Amino acid sequence: MLPFARVTIIGLGLIGSSLARAIRAEMPTVAITGHDARADVCARVVHLGLCDDVTDTAGAAVIDADLVILCVPVGAMGEVAAGIRDDLPADAIVSDVGSSKASVFAALAEHLPGRRIVPAHPVAGTEYSGPDAGFATLFKGRWCILTPPADADSADVTRLSAFWERLGAQIEIMDARHHDLVLAVTSHLPHLIAYTIVGTASDLEAVTESEVIKYSAGGFRDFTRIAASDPTMWRDVFLANKDAVLEMLQRFTEDLTALQRAIRWGDGDTLFDRFARTRAVRRSIIEQGQDDERPDFGRSHA
Secondary structure, eight states: OOSOSEEEEEOOSHHHHHHHHHHHHHOTTSEEEEEOSOHHHHHHHHHHTOOSEEOSSHHHHTTTOSEEEEOSOGGGHHHHHHHHTTTSOTTOEEEEOOSOOHHHHHHHHHHSTTSEEOOEEEOOOOSOOSGGGOOTTTTTTOEEEEOOOTTOOHHHHHHHHHHHHHTTOEEEEOOHHHHHHHHIIIIIHHHHHHHHHHHHHHHOTTSOHHHHHHTOOHHHHHHHHHHTSOHHHHHHHHHHTHHHHHHHHHHHHHHHHHHHHHHHTTOHHHHHHHHHHHHHHHHHHHHTTSSOOSGGGGOOOO
16 A cells, blocks of 8 residues: 555655656656746656646645655745645645754744644755756665654654655654754765865865866865755755754864874874774775765776
Protein backbone atom coordinates (compact mmCIF):
# COMPACT_ATOMS: atom_id res chain seq x y z
CA MET A 1 0.00 0.00 0.00
CA LEU A 2 1.30 3.43 -0.96
CA PRO A 3 1.86 5.89 1.91
CA PHE A 4 0.22 8.73 -0.08
CA ALA A 5 -2.08 8.89 -3.10
CA ARG A 6 -1.82 12.61 -3.94
CA VAL A 7 1.43 14.54 -3.48
CA THR A 8 1.92 18.26 -4.03
CA ILE A 9 5.39 19.66 -4.67
CA ILE A 10 5.83 23.40 -4.27
CA GLY A 11 9.12 24.56 -5.77
CA LEU A 12 10.21 22.69 -8.90
CA GLY A 13 13.96 23.20 -9.02
CA LEU A 14 16.59 20.51 -8.58
CA ILE A 15 15.06 18.84 -5.51
CA GLY A 16 11.42 19.36 -6.44
CA SER A 17 11.84 18.09 -9.99
CA SER A 18 13.91 15.15 -8.75
CA LEU A 19 11.10 14.31 -6.33
CA ALA A 20 8.58 14.34 -9.17
CA ARG A 21 10.80 12.10 -11.29
CA ALA A 22 11.45 9.71 -8.40
CA ILE A 23 7.75 9.43 -7.56
CA ARG A 24 6.99 8.73 -11.22
CA ALA A 25 9.62 5.98 -11.24
CA GLU A 26 8.87 4.34 -7.88
CA MET A 27 5.16 5.10 -7.29
CA PRO A 28 3.67 5.64 -10.76
CA THR A 29 0.04 5.64 -9.57
CA VAL A 30 0.57 8.58 -7.23
CA ALA A 31 -0.97 11.83 -8.53
CA ILE A 32 1.57 14.67 -8.57
CA THR A 33 0.57 18.33 -8.50
CA GLY A 34 3.22 21.00 -8.77
CA HIS A 35 3.63 24.73 -8.41
CA ASP A 36 6.53 27.14 -8.72
CA ALA A 37 6.60 30.90 -8.21
CA ARG A 38 8.33 31.32 -11.57
CA ALA A 39 6.11 31.00 -14.62
CA ASP A 40 8.99 29.88 -16.84
CA VAL A 41 9.77 27.01 -14.45
CA CYS A 42 6.12 25.92 -14.47
CA ALA A 43 6.11 25.99 -18.26
CA ARG A 44 9.26 23.89 -18.39
CA VAL A 45 7.83 21.34 -15.97
CA VAL A 46 4.71 21.05 -18.12
CA HIS A 47 6.91 20.54 -21.18
CA LEU A 48 8.89 17.83 -19.40
CA GLY A 49 5.71 16.13 -18.18
CA LEU A 50 6.94 15.86 -14.61
CA CYS A 51 3.57 16.48 -12.93
CA ASP A 52 -0.03 15.50 -13.60
CA ASP A 53 -1.05 19.10 -12.99
CA VAL A 54 0.84 22.39 -12.55
CA THR A 55 -1.16 25.18 -10.95
CA ASP A 56 -0.91 28.96 -11.11
CA THR A 57 -1.01 29.39 -7.33
CA ALA A 58 0.33 27.46 -4.36
CA GLY A 59 -3.12 27.35 -2.79
CA ALA A 60 -4.65 25.67 -5.83
CA ALA A 61 -1.88 23.05 -5.75
CA VAL A 62 -2.74 21.75 -2.27
CA ILE A 63 -6.52 21.55 -2.44
CA ASP A 64 -6.74 17.73 -2.50
CA ALA A 65 -3.23 16.78 -1.33
CA ASP A 66 -2.37 14.01 1.13
CA LEU A 67 1.23 15.21 1.35
CA VAL A 68 2.59 18.68 0.62
CA ILE A 69 6.36 19.06 0.26
CA LEU A 70 7.83 22.57 0.22
CA CYS A 71 10.96 22.61 -1.96
CA VAL A 72 11.66 26.32 -1.69
CA PRO A 73 14.54 28.26 -0.10
CA VAL A 74 14.29 28.13 3.70
CA GLY A 75 13.76 31.88 3.83
CA ALA A 76 10.57 31.53 1.78
CA MET A 77 8.94 28.77 3.89
CA GLY A 78 6.78 31.12 5.95
CA GLU A 79 5.47 33.02 2.94
CA VAL A 80 4.58 29.80 1.12
CA ALA A 81 2.93 28.33 4.22
CA ALA A 82 0.78 31.45 4.57
CA GLY A 83 -0.20 31.12 0.92
CA ILE A 84 -1.52 27.56 1.27
CA ARG A 85 -3.15 27.86 4.71
CA ASP A 86 -6.72 28.49 3.55
CA ASP A 87 -6.70 25.70 0.94
CA LEU A 88 -4.80 23.00 2.84
CA PRO A 89 -6.90 19.92 3.71
CA ALA A 90 -7.15 19.30 7.45
CA ASP A 91 -5.65 15.81 7.19
CA ALA A 92 -2.74 16.68 4.86
CA ILE A 93 0.82 16.27 6.09
CA VAL A 94 3.11 19.23 5.39
CA SER A 95 6.83 18.60 5.00
CA ASP A 96 9.83 20.26 3.36
CA VAL A 97 13.37 19.58 2.14
CA GLY A 98 15.27 22.47 3.73
CA SER A 99 18.70 22.00 5.26
CA SER A 100 17.87 24.16 8.29
CA LYS A 101 15.19 22.59 10.46
CA ALA A 102 14.54 24.60 13.63
CA SER A 103 13.84 27.84 11.76
CA VAL A 104 11.75 26.06 9.12
CA PHE A 105 9.53 24.39 11.71
CA ALA A 106 9.07 27.71 13.51
CA ALA A 107 7.97 29.36 10.25
CA LEU A 108 5.59 26.54 9.32
CA ALA A 109 4.10 26.31 12.80
CA GLU A 110 3.49 30.06 12.88
CA HIS A 111 1.54 30.11 9.61
CA LEU A 112 -0.04 26.64 9.86
CA PRO A 113 -1.07 26.36 13.53
CA GLY A 114 -2.53 23.01 14.48
CA ARG A 115 -1.56 21.40 11.17
CA ARG A 116 0.29 18.11 10.71
CA ILE A 117 3.90 19.22 10.15
CA VAL A 118 6.81 16.79 9.82
CA PRO A 119 9.95 18.58 8.58
CA ALA A 120 12.48 16.58 6.56
CA HIS A 121 15.86 17.03 4.93
CA PRO A 122 17.03 14.71 2.15
CA VAL A 123 20.81 15.03 2.33
CA ALA A 124 21.31 15.02 -1.42
CA GLY A 125 21.90 17.52 -4.17
CA THR A 126 24.24 18.84 -6.81
CA GLU A 127 25.63 22.26 -7.70
CA TYR A 128 23.03 22.58 -10.48
CA SER A 129 19.56 24.06 -10.23
CA GLY A 130 16.30 24.18 -12.16
CA PRO A 131 13.86 21.52 -13.35
CA ASP A 132 16.21 20.20 -16.03
CA ALA A 133 18.84 19.43 -13.40
CA GLY A 134 16.72 16.89 -11.52
CA PHE A 135 17.00 13.12 -11.81
CA ALA A 136 15.01 10.22 -10.38
CA THR A 137 17.88 8.53 -8.53
CA LEU A 138 19.04 11.61 -6.58
CA PHE A 139 17.85 10.19 -3.26
CA LYS A 140 18.90 6.56 -3.68
CA GLY A 141 21.31 5.48 -0.96
CA ARG A 142 21.22 8.94 0.64
CA TRP A 143 20.01 9.89 4.09
CA CYS A 144 16.72 11.67 4.67
CA ILE A 145 16.59 13.18 8.15
CA LEU A 146 13.15 13.68 9.67
CA THR A 147 12.85 16.17 12.54
CA PRO A 148 9.27 15.78 13.82
CA PRO A 149 8.15 17.99 16.73
CA ALA A 150 7.58 16.31 20.08
CA ASP A 151 3.80 16.27 19.58
CA ALA A 152 3.86 14.86 16.03
CA ASP A 153 1.61 11.89 15.33
CA SER A 154 3.80 8.77 15.11
CA ALA A 155 1.64 7.50 12.25
CA ASP A 156 2.47 10.64 10.24
CA VAL A 157 6.17 10.10 10.84
CA THR A 158 5.85 6.45 9.78
CA ARG A 159 4.03 7.39 6.57
CA LEU A 160 6.58 10.04 5.62
CA SER A 161 9.43 7.64 6.40
CA ALA A 162 7.84 5.02 4.15
CA PHE A 163 7.48 7.61 1.38
CA TRP A 164 11.18 8.49 1.41
CA GLU A 165 12.18 4.85 1.70
CA ARG A 166 10.21 4.11 -1.47
CA LEU A 167 12.39 6.73 -3.19
CA GLY A 168 15.53 4.89 -2.07
CA ALA A 169 16.51 7.02 0.92
CA GLN A 170 17.70 5.86 4.32
CA ILE A 171 15.80 7.39 7.25
CA GLU A 172 17.15 9.02 10.40
CA ILE A 173 14.98 10.66 13.07
CA MET A 174 16.67 13.58 14.80
CA ASP A 175 15.96 16.59 17.00
CA ALA A 176 15.78 19.74 14.86
CA ARG A 177 18.44 21.68 16.75
CA HIS A 178 20.82 18.74 16.74
CA HIS A 179 20.24 18.39 13.00
CA ASP A 180 21.17 22.03 12.50
CA LEU A 181 24.43 21.59 14.42
CA VAL A 182 25.35 18.44 12.48
CA LEU A 183 24.61 20.06 9.11
CA ALA A 184 26.52 23.19 10.09
CA VAL A 185 29.61 20.95 10.28
CA THR A 186 28.99 18.65 7.35
CA SER A 187 27.40 21.00 4.81
CA HIS A 188 27.02 24.65 5.75
CA LEU A 189 30.57 25.37 6.91
CA PRO A 190 32.14 23.59 3.89
CA HIS A 191 30.01 25.72 1.58
CA LEU A 192 31.00 28.88 3.43
CA ILE A 193 34.68 27.92 3.15
CA ALA A 194 34.29 27.15 -0.56
CA TYR A 195 32.61 30.48 -1.26
CA THR A 196 35.38 32.24 0.65
CA ILE A 197 38.30 30.47 -1.05
CA VAL A 198 36.92 30.95 -4.56
CA GLY A 199 36.10 34.57 -3.77
CA THR A 200 39.60 35.18 -2.40
CA ALA A 201 41.20 33.70 -5.50
CA SER A 202 39.08 35.86 -7.78
CA ASP A 203 40.00 38.99 -5.80
CA LEU A 204 43.78 38.52 -5.79
CA GLU A 205 45.38 41.36 -7.74
CA ALA A 206 48.63 39.42 -8.22
CA VAL A 207 46.82 36.53 -9.94
CA THR A 208 44.77 36.91 -13.10
CA GLU A 209 41.44 35.18 -13.68
CA SER A 210 42.95 33.18 -16.55
CA GLU A 211 45.66 31.81 -14.24
CA VAL A 212 43.12 30.84 -11.59
CA ILE A 213 41.17 28.88 -14.20
CA LYS A 214 44.17 27.50 -16.08
CA TYR A 215 45.98 26.16 -13.02
CA SER A 216 42.99 25.04 -10.98
CA ALA A 217 44.35 21.79 -9.58
CA GLY A 218 42.08 19.29 -7.84
CA GLY A 219 41.64 21.16 -4.55
CA PHE A 220 40.59 24.52 -5.95
CA ARG A 221 38.62 22.91 -8.77
CA ASP A 222 36.50 20.94 -6.30
CA PHE A 223 35.88 24.05 -4.20
CA THR A 224 34.51 25.78 -7.31
CA ARG A 225 31.98 22.97 -7.74
CA ILE A 226 30.61 23.59 -4.24
CA ALA A 227 30.77 27.37 -4.71
CA ALA A 228 28.62 27.07 -7.85
CA SER A 229 25.58 26.10 -5.75
CA ASP A 230 22.39 28.17 -5.82
CA PRO A 231 23.15 31.56 -4.18
CA THR A 232 19.57 32.24 -3.04
CA MET A 233 19.29 28.88 -1.31
CA TRP A 234 22.62 29.24 0.49
CA ARG A 235 22.04 32.85 1.50
CA ASP A 236 18.86 31.72 3.24
CA VAL A 237 20.54 28.67 4.81
CA PHE A 238 23.26 30.75 6.47
CA LEU A 239 20.75 33.28 7.80
CA ALA A 240 18.33 30.60 8.99
CA ASN A 241 20.98 28.49 10.73
CA LYS A 242 23.22 31.33 11.84
CA ASP A 243 23.67 30.25 15.48
CA ALA A 244 24.95 26.77 14.60
CA VAL A 245 27.04 28.07 11.70
CA LEU A 246 28.67 30.74 13.86
CA GLU A 247 29.41 28.15 16.56
CA MET A 248 31.10 25.85 14.06
CA LEU A 249 32.85 28.76 12.37
CA GLN A 250 34.39 29.75 15.70
CA ARG A 251 35.63 26.20 16.24
CA PHE A 252 37.03 26.11 12.71
CA THR A 253 38.77 29.46 13.24
CA GLU A 254 40.46 28.10 16.36
CA ASP A 255 41.62 24.96 14.52
CA LEU A 256 42.85 27.05 11.59
CA THR A 257 44.83 29.25 13.95
CA ALA A 258 46.47 26.14 15.42
CA LEU A 259 47.51 25.02 11.93
CA GLN A 260 48.87 28.50 11.16
CA ARG A 261 50.96 28.26 14.31
CA ALA A 262 52.25 24.80 13.36
CA ILE A 263 53.29 26.00 9.89
CA ARG A 264 54.92 29.15 11.27
CA TRP A 265 57.01 27.19 13.79
CA GLY A 266 57.76 24.24 11.54
CA ASP A 267 55.78 21.80 13.70
CA GLY A 268 55.59 18.92 11.23
CA ASP A 269 54.28 16.45 13.83
CA THR A 270 51.15 18.50 14.46
CA LEU A 271 50.49 18.86 10.74
CA PHE A 272 51.04 15.15 10.09
CA ASP A 273 48.77 14.08 12.96
CA ARG A 274 45.93 16.32 11.77
CA PHE A 275 46.24 15.14 8.15
CA ALA A 276 46.34 11.48 9.21
CA ARG A 277 43.13 11.91 11.23
CA THR A 278 41.30 13.48 8.32
CA ARG A 279 42.25 10.63 5.98
CA ALA A 280 40.39 8.28 8.30
CA VAL A 281 37.25 10.41 7.97
CA ARG A 282 37.46 10.13 4.18
CA ARG A 283 37.77 6.33 4.38
CA SER A 284 34.68 6.17 6.60
CA ILE A 285 32.63 8.20 4.13
CA ILE A 286 33.56 5.81 1.32
CA GLU A 287 32.87 2.74 3.47
CA GLN A 288 29.34 4.01 4.16
CA GLY A 289 28.68 4.45 0.44
CA GLN A 290 28.39 8.24 0.57
CA ASP A 291 31.02 8.85 -2.11
CA ASP A 292 32.99 7.18 -4.89
CA GLU A 293 36.16 5.34 -3.90
CA ARG A 294 37.68 5.59 -7.37
CA PRO A 295 40.60 8.01 -7.79
CA ASP A 296 39.76 11.65 -8.51
CA PHE A 297 36.15 11.18 -7.34
CA GLY A 298 35.43 8.80 -10.21
CA ARG A 299 36.02 11.37 -12.92
CA SER A 300 36.60 10.02 -16.39
CA HIS A 301 39.86 11.08 -17.98
CA ALA A 302 39.31 9.34 -21.30
